[in-house]
Amino acid sequence: MARNQRRWLDEFTGEPGRRLLRYLAARLVDPQQADDLAQETYLRLLRVDEEAVIREPRAYALRVAANVAHEWRSLARNRLPHGSDALDVLEDGSSPEQAFEQQERMERLNRALETLNPNCRAVLLLHRRDKLTREQIAATVGISVGMVKKHLAQGLAVCRRFQAGGDES
Amino acid sequence: MSGGVDKATAGVIEQAADWVVRLHEDESMPAGERRAFVAWLRQSPVHVREFLLAEADWLALEGVDAERVTDVEALLADGEANVVPLRGSASAPSVKPRRRYRGIAGLAAAAMVAAVIATYFVFDAQPTESYVTALGEQRSVVLPDGSVVELNTQSRLDVRFDATHRDVDLLAGEALFTVEKDPTRPFRVFSGDVEVQAVGTQFNVYRQKEQTVVTVLEGRVAVQQHAASPAAAPEPVELSVGEQAVVQAEVTLRQSAPSRGKTVAWRQRRLVFEDEPLANVAVEFNRYNAQRIVVEGDALRAREINGVFNADRPEVIVQFVMRSRDVEMIEVPGEEWRLVGPSAPAE
Structure with missing residues (x-):
């Protein structure tokens, strides 16, 4: 079992x-x-x-x-x-509708990222786009791991809020 | 949609994002935090929704800025420019770390390519597919041939299809099979040493502790009990619509089945009892719920119950039994209801 x-x-x-x-x-x-x-x-x-x-x-x-x-x-x-x-x-996931949805979602996320403050956005990109670990990011940017986590959570929350509320710009 | 999100939702979004980031840490989460997370999830469907959406976005963020037009170094320099006036200090400390970044970024890009390639190969059909339901969970599964299996609570099913057979192992629990016709490939369900064979039909198999019950709703099936030596095996029993076989150690009882409605009532999470001893009623409720019903006293255990109950509301049957003056109940919330009654029938 x-x-x-x-x-x-x-x-x-x-x-x-x-x-x-x-x-x-x-x-x-x-x-x-x-x-x-x-x-x-x-x-x-x-x-x-x-x-x-x-x-x-x-x-x-x-x-x-x-x-x-x-x-x-x-x-x-x-x-x-x-x-x-x-x-x-x-x-x-290969139907035209789904490809379209996927593209829409990426565009929304990209727009949401632009509303983030530069440090937060950099940390999120380093982690999600570039696949750096939290420790690597902390060393690279010169902040604590705790701060990296904070940026990640904040960045994700803004992305979510951006999508939930339509626009936030 | 306009006007942004309300304050309460914004709060939940933040909590969900925080949980998702914590859940994705490399080290596993301490038990206390896991407990807190589950408690949070179980507070409201809105929490569940925001958790699911945050997970989806966290995954999607991997694909963000795929052309890598955003220069992270420029962002960091920008961030520093914003920070400096606030702190009123120079920005010297971060020069050295930033130089390290290019090397790491190269490695990271290579790792990402590997990850993308890996995701393309993982979902191929496997020779054996397993399906499991947790306590109280039900699900239905469409098999590769179009046959449908509905799995009841706490069940396990292994599916092995090849060119000549469609074999399914019911390792625990109960399942309702609606089999697509395919005369070239018999559909066989194994429940321990019991084999049920069908061509195109609908039947229910319930694997209990000491017996397996097979009920036919449509078409015909053959039920065969296997023994250590072929000579010792009983003859296969053929069942047609409305018939039921109860297979115990070396005995197969054939009888007329209860109504179709009763047989498949579990799909609506209903429990139907006709003159069923309370001990068995408790076993049925306990298949669906974490808080268990325990019945003590032989006369009480044998007391017959009639009626239709919601499988998710064991407290109803507990209240029902407690209407008798000779029954005492001790509840340990989250664990059990202990019903204590007389051992001998009342005079």
Whole structure:
């Protein structure tokens, strides 16, 4: 059992997690859908054994959310006539709509970054774009690791707020 | 959308961003912090939503400024220019660290290319696919052939498909199978030493501690119990619509199934009991909930229950049982309800 549980969660920790997370992210673009998905995920998190969630909370929560998204998609697909593979195309993120959404999201994020103060923006770019660790950034920029974390959280929050509120410029 | 976000949401956004950054640290998070994070998630669906969205953006930020037009050094110099007047001091200390940056950036670019390549290969179909549900969780899965499996709480399923067979191992729990027709590849479900074979049909398999219950909702299936030697194995039992097989150690009982509604009620998280001993009722509720029902006293354990219950509301059945004057209840919140009743039937 423990091994299966591991595997179930591993999908969200290693490289495969990025693909699953991308799948999930595509289902969060529509605000109504994001609300519904969060609501159902929340209810399921209330039902499951808290101790199991606490062991690996991030992987667990993402796993449950991905399961919900997947179930809803499966249900939608089952209602389609047999042989229809329109939704399969959607799944691998290569449909025109999805490519468009992805591009829109990148543009919004780029615009959000421009509103950040220069240090915060530099730290975020060094970490996300350039893949430097927090320690490397601290040494490079000449600030403490704690300050790096602060910049990262602040930068992410501004990006989120920028998208949630439409515009902040 | 206009006017930005309200104050409360802005606060949640900040908390979510903070959690995501902390959750992505290289070292694992201390237990106390993990506990605090779970408590935060369980406070509100809005927290869950903002956590999910922050995770999505954190991932997307990897792809930001892909052409690398933003010069980080210029930004840092800019930042310093902003900082200097405030501090009223010179900016000398950061000259040396900045020179180090170019080398690190080169390495980082190479690492990123490796990461991007790696993500392209990981999602290929695997020979064995495992599906697991946690306590109280239910999910449905579409298999590669279009068959659908609905998994009930605390279940584990391994799926192995090849050119000649569609094999599924039910390692624990309960599943409802809706099988696509494919005469060239039989669909087989294994539950311990019990094999259920179908062509195109719908059936439910519930693996319990000491027996497996197979119920047919559509079409026909063959149920075969395997033994150590083929000679000792009982004959396969054929079931059709409305029939059920209860397979215990070396005995297969064939009987008429309860109504279809009762068999698949679990999909709506409903528990249906007809003259079911309270001990079994407790087992069923405990499949879905962390706080368990414990029943003590033989007469109470045997007391028969009838009715339809919500699997997520064990407190309802507890209240129901407590209406009898001879039952005492001790609750340990988060752990159990202990129902203590008489051992012998009342006179």
